[in-house]
Amino acid sequence: MLSLSLYSPIPCSYLPKRFSQSTNKPCFHASIKVHFACNAGNSSPEEPVVTPEGLRRELMPKHVAIIMDGNRRWARSQRLMPQAGYLAGAAALKSVVDLCRKWGIEVLTVFAFSSDNWLRPKIEVDLIMGLIGDKIKDEIAYMDRENIRLSVMGDVSKLPQSLREVITHAENTTKNNSRLNLVIAVNYSGKYDIVQACRTIALKVKDGVVKPEEINELMIDNEVGMKSMHLPHPDLLIRTSGEVRVSNFYLWQLAYTELYFIQTLWPDFGEDELLRALHVFQERSRRYGA
DSSP states (O other): OOOOOSOOOOOGGGSOHHHHSOOOSOOOOEEEOSOOOBOTTOSSBOOOOEEETTOOGGGSOSEEEEEOOOHHHHHHHTTOOHHHHHHHHHHHHHHHHHHHHHHTOOEEEEEEEEGGGGGSOHHHHHHHHHHHHHHHHHHHHHHHHTTEEEEEESOGGGSOHHHHHHHHHHHHHHTTOOSEEEEEEEEEOHHHHHHHHHHHHHHHHHTTSSOGGGOOHHHHHTTSHHHHTTOOOOSEEEEOTTOOSOTTSSTTTTTTOEEEEOSSOGGGOOHHHHHHHHHHHHHSOOOTTO
């Protein structure tokens, strides 16, 4: 589940095959929809939104969430140190971010560091914290240029001060961007998210603002982290590496999310894998209990 955000120049030997050599996987071609988006901070039109061949624009998910799993296993399979897996995972994420931006997906949330991951060896946690900060800092200019807004979800109070400063700077710099909202979940827990919502509502009851009988799903929904950021619930959750569980991620918000599990390790996840997930998503009938 541990992964890094954005891109870092790394040796070809550290990269998954899609970055270091050609593959025999089938390629999907994309058709261009006649639609131009304008950057709020730039009057010139952005590149057009692209709809990949075989997909329907009206059925594209607004919010895709990804549990990026398999970086360390990928490194072991390549006989490399774990850091190489995280760096390769960073390159994979940069590719997916760019594809979501091109294809008109409005929100991409990635689970980068769970609150449970503090149980990992300190040397590994310190490495991850440092790399997350470095990658965010390196990509601020890219995100601002490409009209990408960065948001970080989770309990940032427990993160290193240097990382908190980088996050604050990146969020402030990109806050007016609108083509894609990239949400990185760092020190995030779905259980804690619900607990915090309950505590907030309990205080309102204590202060007489809310009566116990007035508590309902909508009230809780408005207090969990995602709604406080004015984001829609995920339409599609993707988890890589063959694990078939949600691992304390968006426990409240996944009630009607389509789940897609794939054997591919995160550093090997790219355009073909994302297209396949979107095709499967559009083939499903979302009835919301009806």
